[in-house]
Amino acid sequence: MKRAFFALLLVATLSGCATSWVVDSDVKSFSAIDTVPAGATYRFERLPSQQANGERQASLEAMAAAALEQVGLRRDDANPRYTAQISARVTTTLSPWADPWLWDGPFGYGYGYGPYGYGRRWYGGGWYGAPIVPQASNPWYEREVGVVLRELGSNRVVYETRARNDGPYTASAAVLPVMFQAALQGFPKPPEGVRRVNIELPTAKKQQ
Known part of the structure; x- marks a missing residue:
């Protein structure tokens, strides 16, 4: 929801200034x-x-x-x-507008929670709380x-x-x-x- 909001805000800002920035x-x-x-x-x-x-x-x-x-x-x-x-x-x-809770797991993007807080979670491997993987689509x-x-x-x-x-x-x-x-x-x-x-x-x- 947060990412979608800021994406719409950015589009609205740019559309109001179509010929210059x-x-x-x-x-x-x-x-x-x-x-x-x-x-x-x-x-x-x-x-x-x-x-x-x-x-x-x-x-x-x-x-x-x-x-x-x-x-x-x-x-x-x-x-x-x-x-x-x-x-x-x-x-x-x-990007500061990227979703900080989104992780890149072995089965695609998803949410996880382990003993160290939100992060990457591998349901079949027995390890939790690995670092969040930033998405390349949000530089x-x-x-x-x-x-x-x-x-x-x-x-x-x-x-x-x-x-x-x-x-x-x-x-x-x-x-x-x-x-x-x-x-x-x-x-x-x-x-x-x-x-x-x-x-x-x-x-x-x-x-x-």
Whole structure:
């Protein structure tokens, strides 16, 4: 019943916004600068682990570059003023709207109760209370992006920002660039504390 209710709620919400959807990010930023010189330049800096996965990192840097350009920073590998370290992660978990009492038993889905509470129950095998098996049909995606700017010469961190988002859509290729935009909103003097930044995208990008 609970799963059906939230499924209907999600459909109703999306049907009310047929041509666009909002990527909501929780952003927290720290700044050590008040202004940025016009035409300030940067180059990307990679950690050893990022260098080992160059293709993925290059893709993330391309996403971040568009957001950096929007706040007035221009990439110039030959004559940079700053270095920019880019990070991102996407974690798949069980949807918070999934039924926590549904288990995957040897005879299909069902309910069980043993000495350790609700869980998996094997009627013919003599064991009870094994861990609940999450259903692959109810994924939930938790995303985080980060940008760290350092001033070349002093190697001082002058700006650090992170944005977090979660939801049921697989559209990381569409969501991550928007999250970089959200992370850099307010640069170079962002509001203090955690803030919610909403950016609208076309609905068609949800499945990219």
